[in-house]
Amino acid sequence: MRESIIMKIHYGTALAAVALVAVHILMRLTQGFAESLQYDSVITNYKFLPYAGMLEIILILLSIHGFNGLRVILLELKQGRAYEKAVSYGCIVAIIALIVYGSRTIIMVNTGMM
Amino acid sequence: MTNQDEHKEGIGGMINPRRYGVERVAYLLMRLSGLGLLAYFIGHIYETSTILKGQVGWNEFLELTQTNAGHAILAIVIAMCVFHTVNGIRVMLGHGGIGVGKPARPDYPYTPASQNIRHKIGIYSAIILAAIAMMYGLTVMFGE
Numbered sequence: 001m002r003e004s005i006i007m008k009i010h011y012g013t014a015l016a017a018v019a020l021v022a023v024h025i026l027m028r029l030t031q032g033f034a035e036s037l038q039y040d041s042v043i044t045n046y047k048f049l050p051y052a053g054m055l056e057i058i059l060i061l062l063s064i065h066g067f068n069g070l071r072v073i074l075l076e077l078k079q080g081r082a083y084e085k086a087v088s089y090g091c092i093v094a095i096i097a098l099i100v101y102g103s104r105t106i107i108m109v110n111t112g113m114m
Numbered sequence: 115m116t117n118q119d120e121h122k123e124g125i126g127g128m129i130n131p132r133r134y135g136v137e138r139v140a141y142l143l144m145r146l147s148g149l150g151l152l153a154y155f156i157g158h159i160y161e162t163s164t165i166l167k168g169q170v171g172w173n174e175f176l177e178l179t180q181t182n183a184g185h186a187i188l189a190i191v192i193a194m195c196v197f198h199t200v201n202g203i204r205v206m207l208g209h210g211g212i213g214v215g216k217p218a219r220p221d222y223p224y225t226p227a228s229q230n231i232r233h234k235i236g237i238y239s240a241i242i243l244a245a246i247a248m249m250y251g252l253t254v255m256f257g258e
């Protein structure tokens with residue numbers, strides 16, 4: 001994929017994540033920070049499908065943005081065909097692994113499989 | 115001591131914030147905050163997965179984070195998040211050609227048009243907003 005397209009994805013995921021993370025943080029503040037972290041409150045949040053969907057979208061957006069940012073930093077430090085391929089594919093694997101691990105939590109709590 | 119070419123300084127040269135002005139400081143802070151936020155994000159995903167262990171598991175992990183040190187780390191995360199967001203928007207605007215000035219003939223002393231007062235204000239605003247957000251976060255966390 002061309003770097004120009006990757007950077008558009010990088011910026012797009014950033015802007016979308018800013019809006020959704022703001023909602024995520026506001027949910028903590030409207031409930032009261034300590035109360036919002038109580039077990040029952042967190043379970044209620046996860047079971048509310050629109051909120052669980054939003055968490056899933058945030059997970060995907062930030063995983064892509066975060067590991068692409070790491071890829072950019074690593075490619076600034078060192079270049080070379082094999083190194084660049086290793087970094088790029090390593091980041092793709094990390095993105096997939098983090099999304100799968102995070103999705104597991106969201107899906108299992110939302111559907112009551114715990 | 116040998117006179118080393120500044121282009122061969124490696125990572126030390128890349129992260130040296132003492133040269134090239136506040137833009138280099140912003141460059142460095144952008145990368146540091148990005149790496150910090152990625153580390154926090156991975157930790158946050160692991161932290162939230164402890165809810166699968168039930169109420170006991172969740173409360174045990176929550177006790178680890180609801181300490182003074184935990185709150186201090188979260189305050190730093192808030193500051194990194196705000197700086198990364200505000201400075202990121204500045205960088206995006208710059209990449210889109212907004213606020214970088216008009217192209218002109220390069221005359222001595224070759225002042226870069228893109229490193230102008232608008233972007234410097236953007237960088238300082240990001241730092242100030244990050245500090246304010248961190249203070250607000252500390253007030254919320256320690257106020258309860």
